Amino acid sequence: MYLDTLKQTGDFLTLTRNNEFSLAAEQFTLSNGTLVEVKDTGVIQFTPATYGDKDIVLSSAVHGNETAPIEICDAFIQDVILQRIELAHRVLFIFGNPKSINIAERFVDENLNRLFNGAHENRTDNPEQIRAAKLESYVSDFFTSVPEGRYRCHYDLHTAIRGSKNEKFAVYPFLHGKPWKKSQLQFMLACGVNTILMMRSAATTFSYFSSFQFGADAFTVELGQVKPFGQNDMSRFSAVKQTLKALISQESVEYDEFNASDFELFQVHRTINRTCDAFSFPFPDSAVNFTGFAKGELLATDGDTTYFAEVEGEAIIFPNAKVALGQRALLTVVPLEVDENFV
Numbered sequence: 282m283y284l285d286t287l288k289q290t291g292d293f294l295t296l297t298r299n300n301e302f303s304l305a306a307e308q309f310t311l312s313n314g315t316l317v318e319v320k321d322t323g324v325i326q327f328t329p330a331t332y333g334d335k336d337i338v339l340s341s342a343v344h345g346n347e348t349a350p351i352e353i354c355d356a357f358i359q360d361v362i363l364q365r366i367e368l369a370h371r372v373l374f375i376f377g378n379p380k381s382i383n384i385a386e387r388f389v390d391e392n393l394n395r396l397f398n399g400a401h402e403n404r405t406d407n408p409e410q411i412r413a414a415k416l417e418s419y420v421s422d423f424f425t426s427v428p429e430g431r432y433r434c435h436y437d438l439h440t441a442i443r444g445s446k447n448e449k450f451a452v453y454p455f456l457h458g459k460p461w462k463k464s465q466l467q468f469m470l471a472c473g474v475n476t477i478l479m480m481r482s483a484a485t486t487f488s489y490f491s492s493f494q495f496g497a498d499a500f501t502v503e504l505g506q507v508k509p510f511g512q513n514d515m516s517r518f519s520a521v522k523q524t525l526k527a528l529i530s531q532e533s534v535e536y537d538e539f540n541a542s543d544f545e546l547f548q549v550h551r552t553i554n555r556t557c558d559a560f561s562f563p564f565p566d567s568a569v570n571f572t573g574f575a576k577g578e579l580l581a582t583d584g585d586t587t588y589f590a591e592v593e594g595e596a597i598i599f600p601n602a603k604v605a606l607g608q609r610a611l612l613t614v615v616p617l618e619v620d621e622n623f624v
């Protein structure tokens with residue numbers, strides 16, 4: 282029975298870290314009427330006695346070494362349980378990969394953020410495969426256990442391996458032709474995120490899953506660079522903390538008028554996958570995200586295949602030569618202007 286400690290401390294992160302793979306479901310009600318449901322290790326759902334029309338998912342630790350988002354969500358969960366924050370909406374918090382938090386690694390056996398939207402099927406069992414399937418079902422239950430037509434969003438919080446020219450940026454999953462929402466860009470701006478990458482194809486990421494399967498406004502949000510626990514400068518996250526707090530605790534949140542000049546928008550130019558053991562980049566580990574290359578410059582070598590920048594200024598995002606074979610080793614992006622595809 283872990284509930285007494287959880288009620289007293291609100292420390293769901295420690296409970297999660299002490300139970301790497303599963304935790305028996307339990308529930309209780311706070312004196313303010315909020316129902317607290319522990320669904321599993323790392324998965325906790327809050328339902329206020331009276332709740333508004335938003336169903337909000339906030340996830341972190343899909344990559345275990347990305348600690349700043351974990352600290353942000355840990356603090357929110359404690360604030361809710363200890364009644365320092367009163368929620369206005371239903372909220373599901375997820376710490377994605379508890380064991381990878383404990384070993385301070387991106388993942389244990391397999392990158393969890395490549396296993397969503399059915400990608401966990403037909404593969405040999407390992408903890409991340411199992412976890413992806415469970416997380417999908419918790420999110421599905423959360424969104425579908427209430428009447429249809431409610432507003433849904435999912436912000437999957439990460440930090441990037443490399444430094445970035447633009448410290449904070451968000452990935453807007455492929456919307457299959459639906460327009461991008463200026464209101465979501467305003468929300469990101471309020472979080473201190475002025476740089477958005479528009480994906481142009483389906484993915485197996487957590488944010489794409491919620492966007493595609495449930496029509497949620499969903500993003501992968503990169504809040505800075507990976508640091509061990511205790512080494513994050515939490516002052517750099519004050520805007521995102523304040524904006525997320527407003528989202529979950531206020532009936533509605535007003536944002537400034539959309540102004541295209543506030544943003545740097547990019548669309549994916551191409552994805553380069555690693556297919557060979559001999560995969561390398563010509564640039565050093567210190568090369569930051571959004572570094573632009575001149576047309577014709579070498580971007581990557583995959584066995585006998587060489588990739589050169591196809592357009593002037595083609596910029597690199599998430600270069601990682603160590604990904605598993607078949608996985609994305611590099612995204613490149615080019616600037617995007619606001620047009621009629623934004624509503």
Ligand SMILES: O=C(O)CCC(=O)N[C@@H](CCC(=O)O)C(=O)O
Binds near residue numbers: 439440442452
């Ligand atoms: O810095 C890196 O190389 C990776 C940071 C990270 O985990 N990014 C996400 C982005 C997911 C998306 O494309 O929506 C990932 O690679 O899973």
Ligand SMILES: [Zn+2]
Binds near residue numbers: 344439440
């Ligand atoms: Zn990540």
